Amino acid sequence: VYRYCLPLFPIAIEQFDLDQYDLVISTSHCAAKAVIKTGRARHVCYCFTPMRYAWDQFEVYFGGGRVGTVKNRLLRPVLGALARWDAATAGRVDRYVAISQHVASRIRRYYNRHADVIYPPVDTAFYCPDDTVVPEDFLLIVSALVPYKRIDVAIEASRLSGVPLRIVGDGPERDALTKLAARAGSHVQMLGALSDEDVRGLYRRAAAVLLPGEEDFGIVPVEAQACGRPVIALARGGALETVIDGATGVLVREPGPEA
Numbered sequence: 001v002y003r004y005c006l007p008l009f010p011i012a013i014e015q016f017d018l019d020q021y022d023l024v025i026s027t028s029h030c031a032a033k034a035v036i037k038t039g040r041a042r043h044v045c046y047c048f049t050p051m052r053y054a055w056d057q058f059e060v061y062f063g064g065g066r067v068g069t070v071k072n073r074l075l076r077p078v079l080g081a082l083a084r085w086d087a088a089t090a091g092r093v094d095r096y097v098a099i100s101q102h103v104a105s106r107i108r109r110y111y112n113r114h115a116d117v118i119y120p121p122v123d124t125a126f127y128c129p130d131d132t133v134v135p136e137d138f139l140l141i142v143s144a145l146v147p148y149k150r151i152d153v154a155i156e157a158s159r160l161s162g163v164p165l166r167i168v169g170d171g172p173e174r175d176a177l178t179k180l181a182a183r184a185g186s187h188v189q190m191l192g193a194l195s196d197e198d199v200r201g202l203y204r205r206a207a208a209v210l211l212p213g214e215e216d217f218g219i220v221p222v223e224a225q226a227c228g229r230p231v232i233a234l235a236r237g238g239a240l241e242t243v244i245d246g247a248t249g250v251l252v253r254e255p256g257p258e259a
Helices: 002-013 058-062 071-086 101-112 151-161 174-184 197-204 219-226
Strands: 023-028 042-047 095-098 115-117 139-142 166-170 188-193 208-211 231-234 249-251
Touching: 002 071, 002 174, 071 101, 095 101, 101 115, 139 151, 139 188, 139 197, 139 219, 151 174, 151 188, 166 197, 174 188, 197 219, 208 219, 219 231
Parallel strands: 023 042, 042 095, 095 115, 139 166, 139 208, 166 188, 208 231, 231 249
Antiparallel strands: none
16 A cells, blocks of 8 residues: 555655754665765664666556556656656765675666665574474475566466465555465465564475565575575576575576466
8 A cells, every 4th residue: 555655755755854863873764764864973874775666667566457557657757757856865975785686786877976885784592403304395485475576487486386374464466366376275384474483484394485586685595594594596687696506506597487
């Protein structure tokens, strides 16, 4: 639902009163980097990504096949204006820090700004191997159920290969993916949201963890590898920085389910 409130975000974020602060630290994937500070203050932005739905993934989120032709046409100029605002306010940040080299390149492309890189952390005391656990014959996805994650590709790949797939997570695509999973067969299971302990247990038992979409960084592959499990990932985005092809996983060059 929040995506349909996007036109209001610029107005809302600029209302914050930050006059008493000398340092502003924002974590931003949409509008937080556009807060207005005083001249004496410094603003450091930890940027997850420039807003993908306004820049290069409009069709993924708001394509005609997803929201209908009328909404697609109405939203296109709105998101175009939001992208222009996003670029125009990029100078409000004094220093950008990106979550990956992939995001740093997006910041250069869309904001014309340099960004240092600090990778997100994983608790390797919690996410760690368990030698007493025997891996089972199933593939695993842990993900928000949103369009760019391309979970539909993994479901079809499971159907084609006959390898069981378990999907952990929730989100706006759940109903559509549940129907797709039902058509794919009983070996595709939608598990919903689970606790960290349950997710860790699934990591340790899975034959491999899948990452079928292009991620800005992708924390799940790092958690899975910390648990000693291999990752099969699309060879784009953050996976190129976290998965060692042929050693800790496999990088797939083509985005389709056959690959």
